[in-house]
Amino acid sequence: MSVLTVDITGMAGAGFPVRARFETGPGITGLFGHSGAGKTTVLKMIAGMLRPQSGRIETNGRVCFDGERGIDLPPHKRQTGFVFQDGRLFPHLTVRRNLSYASWAGSRRNSRSFAGIVDLLGLGNHLDRWPATLSGGERQRVAIGRALLSEPAILLMDEPLSSLDYARRMDILPYLEQIRQETQIPMVYVSHEIDEMARLTDTLVVMSHGEVIGAGETAEMFARLDLGPALGRQKAGVVVHGTVVAVDADWGLATVDIGGQTIEVAGTDFETGQTIRLMVRARDVSVALQAPDKLSIRNRIRCVLDEISTDDSAFAELSLRCGDQVIRSRITRRSASELGLRSGQHVIALLKSVSVERRAMVPQGEQGALR
Amino acid sequence: MSEAALAIIVLSAKVALAATLFSLPFAFIVAWVLARSEFRGKSLLQAAVTLPLVVPPVVTGYVLLILFGAKGPVGRFLFEWFGLTFAFRWTGAALAAGVMAFPLLVRPLRLSIEAVDRGLEEAAATLGASRMISFLTITLPLAMPGVLAGTLLGFAKALGEFGATITFVSNIPGETQTLSLAVYSLLQSPSGDAEALRLILASVAIALAAVVISEWLARKIKPEPRR
Numbered sequence: 001m002s003v004l005t006v007d008i009t010g011m012a013g014a015g016f017p018v019r020a021r022f023e024t025g026p027g028i029t030g031l032f033g034h035s036g037a038g039k040t041t042v043l044k045m046i047a048g049m050l051r052p053q054s055g056r057i058e059t060n061g062r063v064c065f066d067g068e069r070g071i072d073l074p075p076h077k078r079q080t081g082f083v084f085q086d087g088r089l090f091p092h093l094t095v096r097r098n099l100s101y102a103s104w105a106g107s108r109r110n111s112r113s114f115a116g117i118v119d120l121l122g123l124g125n126h127l128d129r130w131p132a133t134l135s136g137g138e139r140q141r142v143a144i145g146r147a148l149l150s151e152p153a154i155l156l157m158d159e160p161l162s163s164l165d166y167a168r169r170m171d172i173l174p175y176l177e178q179i180r181q182e183t184q185i186p187m188v189y190v191s192h193e194i195d196e197m198a199r200l201t202d203t204l205v206v207m208s209h210g211e212v213i214g215a216g217e218t219a220e221m222f223a224r225l226d227l228g229p230a231l232g233r234q235k236a237g238v239v240v241h242g243t244v245v246a247v248d249a250d251w252g253l254a255t256v257d258i259g260g261q262t263i264e265v266a267g268t269d270f271e272t273g274q275t276i277r278l279m280v281r282a283r284d285v286s287v288a289l290q291a292p293d294k295l296s297i298r299n300r301i302r303c304v305l306d307e308i309s310t311d312d313s314a315f316a317e318l319s320l321r322c323g324d325q326v327i328r329s330r331i332t333r334r335s336a337s338e339l340g341l342r343s344g345q346h347v348i349a350l351l352k353s354v355s356v357e358r359r360a361m362v363p364q365g366e367q368g369a370l371r
Numbered sequence: 372m373s374e375a376a377l378a379i380i381v382l383s384a385k386v387a388l389a390a391t392l393f394s395l396p397f398a399f400i401v402a403w404v405l406a407r408s409e410f411r412g413k414s415l416l417q418a419a420v421t422l423p424l425v426v427p428p429v430v431t432g433y434v435l436l437i438l439f440g441a442k443g444p445v446g447r448f449l450f451e452w453f454g455l456t457f458a459f460r461w462t463g464a465a466l467a468a469g470v471m472a473f474p475l476l477v478r479p480l481r482l483s484i485e486a487v488d489r490g491l492e493e494a495a496a497t498l499g500a501s502r503m504i505s506f507l508t509i510t511l512p513l514a515m516p517g518v519l520a521g522t523l524l525g526f527a528k529a530l531g532e533f534g535a536t537i538t539f540v541s542n543i544p545g546e547t548q549t550l551s552l553a554v555y556s557l558l559q560s561p562s563g564d565a566e567a568l569r570l571i572l573a574s575v576a577i578a579l580a581a582v583v584i585s586e587w588l589a590r591k592i593k594p595e596p597r598r
Binding site: 047048049074075076078079080081082084086088090091092101102105106107108146147150151 | 488490491493494495496497498499500501502504505508509512513
């Protein structure tokens with residue numbers, strides 16, 4: 001069943017037209033695109049802060065907006081929790097009063113326990129503090145907790161980590177993962193950080209210039225070459241799933257089975273048998289036509305070249321199939337030409353273990369909806 | 372202090388308090404409209420609100436006399452429907468003081484309403500708060516320092532009002548003779564200096580007390596961040 005159905009046209013605050021049409025299921029849906037792509041506009045329309053010109057928005061089967069029938073529920077009746085980029089904590093209320101705002105001011109019944117959410121977000125020691133004294137990370141945790149305690153049918157997050165530095169961001173991501181696992185609240189997560197998308201989302205909606213240009217499972221979307229420009233050239237990559245088959249503490253490496261073949265990645269804090277996600281960037285993958293000798297790169301993955309995509313830039317994007325997974329590679333157009341690469345060819349993908357970033361790996365719980 | 376002086380102080384406080392409390396809701400509405408909405412003629416409203424501040428008080432008093440006097444259009448209407456009379460009564464003094472204090476009330480109110488981040492109201496709405504609830508729980512508390520400052524300023528102005536009052540309701544001991552008018556009268560007579568000084572000291576004390584009380588209230592309402 002779809003949790004959220006969006007089919008709207010309207011104007012963004014900056015004055016460009018926005019057209020969006022997608023459905024989301026349970027779990028986390030990423031709304032991805034460059035700044036100015038219209039992501040926040042769509043999110044605000046779902047929450048009722050902006051009014052679309054026409055179309056329809058439904059959450060959990062309830063119509064929130066219908067241009068034809070003249071339905072336009074005000075924000076406070078939509079049951080959409082919203083986490084703002086800048087937190088927007090009420091400065092004159094303590095953390096405790098902020099967290100419980102929905103129940104004392106919004107008269108939302110609270111089936112979720114206050115203590116449970118406080119625990120989940122590690123806010124127990126901060127309840128009597130004032131927002132002005134919190135660090136950026138703590139503030140966002142309070143904002144997330146406040147939204148969770150408003151009994152939302154769906155939780156909308158507008159770049160909740162973008163105001164934080166890298167270290168704070170890494171502190172908060174595990175909380176978001178925990179929320180995904182422990183609450184059943186579906187979420188729409190807006191960001192232009194591809195790492196956050198790879199790590200958190202189950203499905204991905206990609207926007208560019210005010211339009212949705214693709215929607216589907218996160219792994220599939222990352223593998224699509226035609227979305228390259230929208231996903232960002234430098235950071236483009238794919239999500240690969242694997243199972244940890246061995247951990248070598250001496251060398252600090254884990255061996256991961258990615259469907260018949262194994263690769264080695266850095267890290268020893270895995271358990272054998274654990275399913276993980278790896279973010280493999282296209283620019284970190286090279287290809288060879290035969291297994292090279294005396295090379296430091298240990299991960300050599302036998303693949304079939306599915307598709308080559310070139311434009312007038314210096315680069316060629318390759319889509320490589322390895323079992324039922326796809327790996328992307330970016331090489332120069334000249335290399336592709338000199339190797340005589342063509343679709344259907346057998347190639348070996350070379351991937352440096354060090355380039356699979358530790359932070360992009362996420363243990364998948366039972367809810368990992370990707371497989 | 373003489374009984375007469377005490378009576379003057381009590382009357383002045385009554386007039387100023389009535390003037391402030393009665394203008395406050397109107398001032399808040401006008402401040403809200405000026406802070407939150409855009410419409411044609413907004414600058415006209417802005418100018419009209421500022422008028423009592425820039426027009427000679429005698430003129431304001433005269434306009435009030437014409438409008439609110441026993442034969443004035445508004446005055447007659449209010450008498451016939453509500454039994455209210457203003458001419459040569461303490462209510463008239465309060466009206467004059469309220470009108471003169473109005474611009475001083477509106478300005479800090481408007482500034483403090485403008486200073487409230489509307490994003491916080493948006494956040495309150497996503498948490499289920501209706502407009503009224505979000506006004507009462509977010510906007511009003513955050514604007515409270517400005518409300519207090521405005522109220523105090525208005526009260527001080529109402530307490531010292533002279534020109535419009537004397538023009539509109541004259542200088543009648545026991546009815547419309549407030550502190551300023553009494554001091555003025557006393558200074559006109561050769562033996563009034565000592566009594567005038569007492570009244571002057573009293574008015575300074577009242578003004579000081581008002582400032583101290585409002586500071587204290589502001590501290591109570593707006594908690595300092597602490598760890």
